[in-house]
Amino acid sequence: MSTMEKQSKAIDLSHHLSDYVKSIELSPLKGLQKYFGRADMISFAGGMPSPAYFPFASVSADILDVDAFPLDNLREQASSPLAWLWRLFGTDKGTEHTTRVVVPKAPVAGDDGLNLATALQYGPATGIAKTQKFIHDFTARVHQPAYSDFATLVHAGNTDGWSRVVKALCNPGDTIITEDWTYPSAVANATPVGVNFLPVPMDGQGMRPDSLRKLLAEWDETKGRRPHLMYTVPVGQNPTGATMGKKRKQEIYDLCVEYDVIICEDDPYYFLQLGDYVSKPARASEPTFDPTHELAQWIVTLEPSYLRVDYQGRVIRLETFSKTVAPGTRLGWFTCNSRFAERLERIGETTTQSPCGLGQVLVMKLLETWSFDGYVRWLQGIRTQYKMRRDFFIDVLADEFDLQLGTHAQGIWAGAPVYTAYSKPTGGYFMREKSASKALFSFVPPSSGMFLWIRLHFDAHSAFVRGTDDAESLEMQFWTQLAEGGVLTAPGHFFAALKDAELPGVASEGHLRMAFSMSETADARRGLLIFAKTIREFFKV
Amino acid sequence: MSTMEKQSKAIDLSHHLSDYVKSIELSPLKGLQKYFGRADMISFAGGMPSPAYFPFASVSADILDVDAFPLDNLREQASSPLAWLWRLFGTDKGTEHTTRVVVPKAPVAGDDGLNLATALQYGPATGIAKTQKFIHDFTARVHQPAYSDFATLVHAGNTDGWSRVVKALCNPGDTIITEDWTYPSAVANATPVGVNFLPVPMDGQGMRPDSLRKLLAEWDETKGRRPHLMYTVPVGQNPTGATMGKKRKQEIYDLCVEYDVIICEDDPYYFLQLGDYVSKPARASEPTFDPTHELAQWIVTLEPSYLRVDYQGRVIRLETFSKTVAPGTRLGWFTCNSRFAERLERIGETTTQSPCGLGQVLVMKLLETWSFDGYVRWLQGIRTQYKMRRDFFIDVLADEFDLQLGTHAQGIWAGAPVYTAYSKPTGGYFMREKSASKALFSFVPPSSGMFLWIRLHFDAHSAFVRGTDDAESLEMQFWTQLAEGGVLTAPGHFFAALKDAELPGVASEGHLRMAFSMSETADARRGLLIFAKTIREFFKV
Incomplete structure (x- = not known):
C-alpha cells in the first residue's frame, strides 16, 4: 500500500443515509457539550442516580492465562483430548491457572473509566473511554484501514450492529447485495423494513466479482434503486466456511467504487x-508450530479485512x-467513516x-491484564483449538466414509478442494461395487469459522425424481431423521438468501x-x- | 379488585401491531424446538463457540448489604451527611459491610442458568432462566396485574424497551399520546419513524382525563388514524415529578378501553x-420510620402501576x-400481553x-443473595436516600429565598402545593418592599423521582416584553449564565412534547x-x- 493511500481521508458518502437516520435529532445535550469537559462543573442536568447507591462495591473475575491453550496441536492431543471438558466442569481445577482481576467502584486518575462509578452510570453511546481506546487502537494495529480518519x-454485538446499518442506510424498497447463501438473521433483520435481497453467485472464495458486475451493470432501474449496500461475511462465510483473500476483496471493492456501493463486512470469524x-496421517509428519511465528508474525498471515483496501471509507466493518x-x-x-459512525451513534x-x-x-x-x-x-x-475441532470432525468422517478428493470447475466450490463421501466398502467384492457407486454427500473443509457445510446428493436417493421440486422435502426428511436419532443440525434452506430462489442444481441437492x-x-x-448411521439408512446403502 | 377481574385473560389486541413487526419472521429454529428440550441431544445446529474457551473461570462481586442505607432520616443525618461520599471514594472502607458473591463457570443442577457457561453463551432473547423467573415473580408479587396470563x-433498559414498542405498534403517520412535557428521548426515538405526538394537558397528578377525552372524541380522522398508543411516565413524571394515583389511572385506563388505546407505562422511578x-423545622418533630412498616407494608403504600387496573392486557409496562x-x-x-411479548421478543x-x-x-x-x-x-x-436528597435541595432553596406556599386552580400544578420563591429581604425597610414584589421562580416539591422542575418567572425580568416570543431565548440566556457559573441544568424546552407548541403562558415562562x-x-x-446567586443577578434583585 502506498503512503498516499494511507494518508487518504474518507470521501463524502452521506447521500447513502436513509430518510430515517437523517431525521434522528442530536442528543439534546450535545449542543451544550462545551461545558461538560470542565472538571469544576456541578451537574444537575442528567437523570442520574448517585453511584453511592450502586450495590456493587467491586467486581472481579478469575481469568485464564493467555497461553491456556497451546499452539501445538500434537502436544495437546498427546496430553488429553478431554482436558478442556475437565477444566469446564471443575474436576481438574488444579491444572487451570487463573489470575484474579478486580474492578473497584472508585475512579482513579488515568483509569479511563475502568471503574464501577463510571461504568455502572449512564454514559455516552460510545461506551467508556477504555473501550473506546481499545477498539480504535486494536483496529488501527490489526486491520490498518487504508484511510486515516476512520x-x-x-455496539451490542454484530446483530445489533447490522440492524443499525440497515436503519442507517436503507429506505423501504431498497435492495441489499449478498451471497447466494447467507446468515439468516441478516435477512430476517432487514426484510421487515421493506428491503429486498439480491443474491450473488459464489465460488470457493465467496462472492464472484464477474457475477456482481453483471448484476450491477444490468440492473433494471424500473425495479427500484440500484443496490447501494452489500452484506457479506468474507471470512468463515456463513454457512459455507469460505475465506476471501485480499485480491478478491480488491476486485469486489473496486466494483463497489465504480457502482457506489457501501460494503458491510460482518467478520465474527x-x-x-x-x-x-x-488428513490425519499427513498431519503426523507436519512440523509443530514455530514459536518464533507468534504474535505479529501470525497477524500478518491472516487474510486482511476489507478495511485494508478501503481508501474511500465505504466499508462498515462489524x-x-x-x-x-x-x-x-x-x-x-x-x-467506518466518521459521518456514518455519528449517525450509528445516534441510533444507539x-x-x-x-x-x-x-x-x-x-x-x-x-484485555488490559492480558495486554x-x-x-x-x-x-x-x-x-x-477450533482448527483441531475442524480436523477432528473431518477425521471422523474420513473414518466412516470413503472420502474422495476432487475439484469443481464451477458452482460455490469452484477452485476449492471438494471431498465427496461414498459408503465405505464392506463385505465382499460385489457389495463394494454397489456401495461405491453412490456419492452420498460432499463438502469443502472450511478454511475459516465454525461450520461444515454439507451437500447431500439426493439424486442418489431412491425417492428422488429428477425434475420435481422435492429437494427441500427430502432435506427436511433427512434433518428430522437425524434429529430423531439425537443430532441437531441447521437445515440448508434456512441459509438461502432468497427462499424461492432458483439456485442451479438445488432440485437434486439438500x-x-x-x-x-x-x-x-x-x-x-x-x-x-449417528450422522453416518442415519445417512446410510436414509440412502439405503 | 374482584376475583373475576383477577382471573380475566388478555383480549386480542393484535390489530395494533405495526406492518413492520407483523413481517418479522420467527427465528428459523423455532419450528424445530420440540427437539431442543431433549437432554440427550447433541447439537451441531447453532453457531456457538465452546464455553471451554470463555476466558472467565468465574466472576464475583462484593455487594452491599440490604440495610446499607437506613430507613430513618434523622439517624443518618445525625451520624454524617457525607458517609456515602466517604464510602464511595474508599476513605471509610471500614464502615462499609459487603458480602462476596461468586458466579462459577460450571452449570449446577437447578441453578437456572446462573453460571458462565450458560450466561456467556448465545441464548434466547428472553434471557437466562433465572432472569425470566425473577422478573415474572417480582411483577406478579409487586404489581399484581389484573389479568392472569400476562x-x-x-430488554436492555427502558429506552431499548420504548424503541421496541414504537417498532411493534407504530406505522408511519401514526400519532402517539403523551403529556405536554415529556422525556425527550421518547420523542427523539419515535419521530424518525414518521410518528407524530399529541400532547395532553396536565395537572398536579399528570395527564388530565378530561383533556384526553376531548382530544380523542374530537379527533379529526382526516388528519390520520386516531391515536392508538400512549406514552406516559405516571410516577416521578419526567420532568415535572408528579405522581399519578390509582383513581386517576383508572379514569385514564377506562378512556383507553373506550377509544382502544394501548398504554405504554414507562416507570423507572x-x-x-x-x-x-x-419543611426542615417541621421534620424535626416527625416520627422516625416505624420498622414494623417494612417490606410488604411499604409496598402496599405505593401508588399502584397501571397493571393493577389492566384487566384487558392493553398496558405495556417498562x-x-x-x-x-x-x-x-x-x-x-x-x-404486557403474551402476543405483544412474542413480537417484542422477535425484535430483540x-x-x-x-x-x-x-x-x-x-x-x-x-438479587438471589438478597432475596x-x-x-x-x-x-x-x-x-x-433520595427523599433526603430532595428535602435537602428544597431546604437550601428555603434558606436562600423567601418561599411562599400556595395552590394553583389550573395549569400543570393544579391541586399540588406550589412554592413561589421571592428574593429574601435584606437591608432596610425600603429594600424589603422592593425585593418582595418579584416572584422569581416557583416549583412543586416532586412527590416521586429525581427531578425538581422549576418555572422561571420571566415577566419579572427587565428584558421581558409581554407578547413577544423570547421566552426560550431568556431561558437559554439564564441557562448559559448558570453554566458559566459552574452549574449544569437541563433547559425546559428540551422537554416540550411539541417543540413549537403553544403551551399556555409559555411566552412569559422558562x-x-x-x-x-x-x-x-x-x-x-x-x-x-450558585443558582441563587445567578438568579439574583439575572433578575437584578
Whole structure:
C-alpha cells in the first residue's frame, strides 16, 4: 500500500443515509457539550442516580492465562483430548491457572473509566473511554484501514450492529447485495423494513466479482434503486466456511467504487482462519508450530479485512468479542467513516444506549491484564483449538466414509478442494461395487469459522425424481431423521438468501450446516457416528 | 379488585401491531424446538463457540448489604451527611459491610442458568432462566396485574424497551399520546419513524382525563388514524415529578378501553415515591420510620402501576434496574400481553439478542443473595436516600429565598402545593418592599423521582416584553449564565412534547429541570448557592 493511500481521508458518502437516520435529532445535550469537559462543573442536568447507591462495591473475575491453550496441536492431543471438558466442569481445577482481576467502584486518575462509578452510570453511546481506546487502537494495529480518519464505535454485538446499518442506510424498497447463501438473521433483520435481497453467485472464495458486475451493470432501474449496500461475511462465510483473500476483496471493492456501493463486512470469524485441512496421517509428519511465528508474525498471515483496501471509507466493518471472548459479553464495534459512525451513534442513543457496563469493565480489565500481545496469543490459542475441532470432525468422517478428493470447475466450490463421501466398502467384492457407486454427500473443509457445510446428493436417493421440486422435502426428511436419532443440525434452506430462489442444481441437492465449534470430542464423535448411521439408512446403502 | 377481574385473560389486541413487526419472521429454529428440550441431544445446529474457551473461570462481586442505607432520616443525618461520599471514594472502607458473591463457570443442577457457561453463551432473547423467573415473580408479587396470563420479557433498559414498542405498534403517520412535557428521548426515538405526538394537558397528578377525552372524541380522522398508543411516565413524571394515583389511572385506563388505546407505562422511578415535602423545622418533630412498616407494608403504600387496573392486557409496562441497581446494568423488562411479548421478543432477536450475560448473572446473583424481602428493604433504603436528597435541595432553596406556599386552580400544578420563591429581604425597610414584589421562580416539591422542575418567572425580568416570543431565548440566556457559573441544568424546552407548541403562558415562562439525585450534599449546596446567586443577578434583585 502506498503512503498516499494511507494518508487518504474518507470521501463524502452521506447521500447513502436513509430518510430515517437523517431525521434522528442530536442528543439534546450535545449542543451544550462545551461545558461538560470542565472538571469544576456541578451537574444537575442528567437523570442520574448517585453511584453511592450502586450495590456493587467491586467486581472481579478469575481469568485464564493467555497461553491456556497451546499452539501445538500434537502436544495437546498427546496430553488429553478431554482436558478442556475437565477444566469446564471443575474436576481438574488444579491444572487451570487463573489470575484474579478486580474492578473497584472508585475512579482513579488515568483509569479511563475502568471503574464501577463510571461504568455502572449512564454514559455516552460510545461506551467508556477504555473501550473506546481499545477498539480504535486494536483496529488501527490489526486491520490498518487504508484511510486515516476512520472511526470506531461500540455496539451490542454484530446483530445489533447490522440492524443499525440497515436503519442507517436503507429506505423501504431498497435492495441489499449478498451471497447466494447467507446468515439468516441478516435477512430476517432487514426484510421487515421493506428491503429486498439480491443474491450473488459464489465460488470457493465467496462472492464472484464477474457475477456482481453483471448484476450491477444490468440492473433494471424500473425495479427500484440500484443496490447501494452489500452484506457479506468474507471470512468463515456463513454457512459455507469460505475465506476471501485480499485480491478478491480488491476486485469486489473496486466494483463497489465504480457502482457506489457501501460494503458491510460482518467478520465474527476473522481470527478463526484455520488454513487447509490436512488428513490425519499427513498431519503426523507436519512440523509443530514455530514459536518464533507468534504474535505479529501470525497477524500478518491472516487474510486482511476489507478495511485494508478501503481508501474511500465505504466499508462498515462489524467486529465482535462473541467468538474471541464470549457471546454473552454482547460487545462489539463498527469501523467506518466518521459521518456514518455519528449517525450509528445516534441510533444507539435512542435504543440500547451504552453497552452493559459490567460487561465492558470485565472485558476491558481482561484485555488490559492480558495486554495487546497477550490477547493476540489468546486468539492464536483459540484458533488452534477450533482448527483441531475442524480436523477432528473431518477425521471422523474420513473414518466412516470413503472420502474422495476432487475439484469443481464451477458452482460455490469452484477452485476449492471438494471431498465427496461414498459408503465405505464392506463385505465382499460385489457389495463394494454397489456401495461405491453412490456419492452420498460432499463438502469443502472450511478454511475459516465454525461450520461444515454439507451437500447431500439426493439424486442418489431412491425417492428422488429428477425434475420435481422435492429437494427441500427430502432435506427436511433427512434433518428430522437425524434429529430423531439425537443430532441437531441447521437445515440448508434456512441459509438461502432468497427462499424461492432458483439456485442451479438445488432440485437434486439438500444441505446441512454442522457446527464443529461447540461439541467436545466425545460428543462430536458420537454425533458424527449417528450422522453416518442415519445417512446410510436414509440412502439405503 | 374482584376475583373475576383477577382471573380475566388478555383480549386480542393484535390489530395494533405495526406492518413492520407483523413481517418479522420467527427465528428459523423455532419450528424445530420440540427437539431442543431433549437432554440427550447433541447439537451441531447453532453457531456457538465452546464455553471451554470463555476466558472467565468465574466472576464475583462484593455487594452491599440490604440495610446499607437506613430507613430513618434523622439517624443518618445525625451520624454524617457525607458517609456515602466517604464510602464511595474508599476513605471509610471500614464502615462499609459487603458480602462476596461468586458466579462459577460450571452449570449446577437447578441453578437456572446462573453460571458462565450458560450466561456467556448465545441464548434466547428472553434471557437466562433465572432472569425470566425473577422478573415474572417480582411483577406478579409487586404489581399484581389484573389479568392472569400476562407475560414478562427482558430488554436492555427502558429506552431499548420504548424503541421496541414504537417498532411493534407504530406505522408511519401514526400519532402517539403523551403529556405536554415529556422525556425527550421518547420523542427523539419515535419521530424518525414518521410518528407524530399529541400532547395532553396536565395537572398536579399528570395527564388530565378530561383533556384526553376531548382530544380523542374530537379527533379529526382526516388528519390520520386516531391515536392508538400512549406514552406516559405516571410516577416521578419526567420532568415535572408528579405522581399519578390509582383513581386517576383508572379514569385514564377506562378512556383507553373506550377509544382502544394501548398504554405504554414507562416507570423507572416507581420505587422512588418520596411522599410530601415537609419543611426542615417541621421534620424535626416527625416520627422516625416505624420498622414494623417494612417490606410488604411499604409496598402496599405505593401508588399502584397501571397493571393493577389492566384487566384487558392493553398496558405495556417498562421496568428497569437503572434506578434501583445501576443504569450500567442495561437490564429491564416489559410486562404486557403474551402476543405483544412474542413480537417484542422477535425484535430483540434481530437487534440486541439477549441482554449482556455478565450483567445478568451479577444482577441475578445479587438479587438471589438478597432475596425478595432483602431487595424490598434495599429499595426502601434507596428511596429514603433520595427523599433526603430532595428535602435537602428544597431546604437550601428555603434558606436562600423567601418561599411562599400556595395552590394553583389550573395549569400543570393544579391541586399540588406550589412554592413561589421571592428574593429574601435584606437591608432596610425600603429594600424589603422592593425585593418582595418579584416572584422569581416557583416549583412543586416532586412527590416521586429525581427531578425538581422549576418555572422561571420571566415577566419579572427587565428584558421581558409581554407578547413577544423570547421566552426560550431568556431561558437559554439564564441557562448559559448558570453554566458559566459552574452549574449544569437541563433547559425546559428540551422537554416540550411539541417543540413549537403553544403551551399556555409559555411566552412569559422558562423552565429548568434540576436533578437532585446525583450530587452529594456539599456539591448540591454549592450548586444551589450558585443558582441563587445567578438568579439574583439575572433578575437584578
